[in-house]
Amino acid sequence: MQDATAEDLDLISLTQLRQVANQSPQPYRLHLQVESRLEKTTSAGSPFFEVKLVDAADSLVWRIFDNNPLFADAAKLARNAFIQLAGQWVDGKYGIEPRQVQMRLLTEDETSTLLLGDPDLASRQQADYADILAFIESLRDPRLLKLCLLFLERHGERFRRTGAARKNHHARRGGLVEHVAQMMRCASAVAAVYPQLNRDLMIAGVLFHDCGKLWENVYAESGFTMPYNLTAEMLGHIPLGLELVNKLWRDMMEDPAAAGWAALEPASEVVRLHLLHLIAAHHGSLEFGSPVLPKTPEAIALHHVDNIDAKLEMFRRGYASSKELGPGIYEKFPPWPVNIVAPLPSVPPPQGEGVS
CATH class of the missing domain: 2.40.50.140 (Nucleic acid-binding proteins)
Known part of the structure; x- marks a missing residue:
């Protein structure tokens, strides 16, 4: 040639x-x-x-x-x-x-041109980031709203070039934005079905559950490589996320506007602890890296929302890249332990009242 x-x-x-x-x-x-x-x-x-x-x-x-x-x-x-x-x-x-x-x-x-990424992927990630902003702006708790906006103000650019993982799911530049946006959609839907859940806490918990990955899975500013670094290697994204949220919270509480929150219920310290618990418990079990087990309804719901989105992304990747062993049967892929089978076509949800 x-x-x-x-x-x-x-x-x-x-x-x-x-x-x-x-x-x-x-x-x-x-x-x-x-x-x-x-x-x-x-x-x-x-x-x-x-x-x-x-x-x-x-x-x-x-x-x-x-x-x-x-x-x-x-x-x-x-x-x-x-x-x-x-x-x-x-x-x-x-x-x-x-x-x-x-x-x-x-x-x-x-x-x-290459660094701009695939046009379709870039367009989807831009839409996902817009959805994240919309979910945050819908928060009614002024403390969680301020905290989320402060995070995006300080770390938004880094957030937009971070992957959700190195290998298993959303392992690409901007993958964390995709993961968080879809989790917010799911968390909002779950909170609508289970009104005892605190929706504001769920949305904020989704934003922050993997925020430590801004150091563990961040891509280079001008490339598609995900370098290793000593901080992430020695601590991991859960401790880093707890540290980041604590720092943002302390800075937020020094703002003059925080004085107006003294009479809010629950108290600010309780809200902070509940948010930190979502980060600490989101892996769901000790053997998978959570320092504590889920102890609140929001913690267990967030864990499952996270797991659903990660697993369904693995299936999407499997259908796109695995060998077809037979009609509708695809070869297993790491870390999935078995071959996967093509799903039935999706069906639009029913319209009208009285459908359960």
């Missing part, structure tokens, strides 16, 4: 590639960032490189063996470099991989 024809190939994302890749070679080019490059050795003692490549929504491991014409070029790949890979793509022995591939660095304009 010559350079001229390489640039003529359709430019697609990793997500799009997963949807079309099979055992037959297919010509495409992809714009990607190098997250890591590891040098390894085969069982026969031959060297090879394992390069993790990422874009706005997905990742791919590319293995370059010593008989590959690009082996020497791969040895020079720098972490965080932006590259184009153009060639024939197949779903082979090591997963999706390029063959007869050409590689070059991206231009500044190409890099800027």
Whole structure:
């Protein structure tokens, strides 16, 4: 394949590639960032490189063996470099991989375009952030309203580039915004069905339950890599979230407006403790990292809302990327322990009164 024809190939994302890749070679080019490059050795003692490549929504491991014409070029790949890979793509022995591939660095304009992310994904995340603002502005407790707005004022930009996880769900730049927005929709619906739940506390708890991930799962300002850092590694997102909310709360209570809240019931200190409990208990059990078990209705509801959204996102990813083993049967994927089955088509909710 010559350079001229390489640039003529359709430019697609990793997500799009997963949807079309099979055992037959297919010509495409992809714009990607190098997250890591590891040098390894085969069982026969031959060297090879394992390069993790990422874009706005997905990742791919590319293995370059010593008989590959690009082996020497791969040895020079720098972490965080932006590259184009153009060639024939197949779903082979090591997963999706390029063959007869050409590689070059991206231009500044190409890099800027890549960093904007997939247009559809960027549009959805923008809508999700707008929904988060709308839910926050609907809060009636002035303390929780002020606290949520203070968080977005100080950390909104960082929030918008944080993933909800490294691997399992919403593991992409902006994924935490998607996760929080959908959880708020679910929490609001649950609170409408169970009016004994404090809706304001639920909405604020959703916003803050993973706020420690702004340090544990934050993406670089100008890239799709999620670097590790000592603070997150040694503490984890739950203690970090508790510390952040405590700091925001103290700062908020120093505002002159806080003097007007002295007569509110429940007392501000009680509200603070209930909010902190939602953060501390949202994993639901000690073995999954919660320092305490859920002890309030809002805590158990928030835990299940979090779990529902995370699990359904795993299924969405599984349908989009797993191999179809048979009609409607898809291969299991980490961390899901079993194969998954295609769902029935969704049905619009019934209209009218008297339907339960």
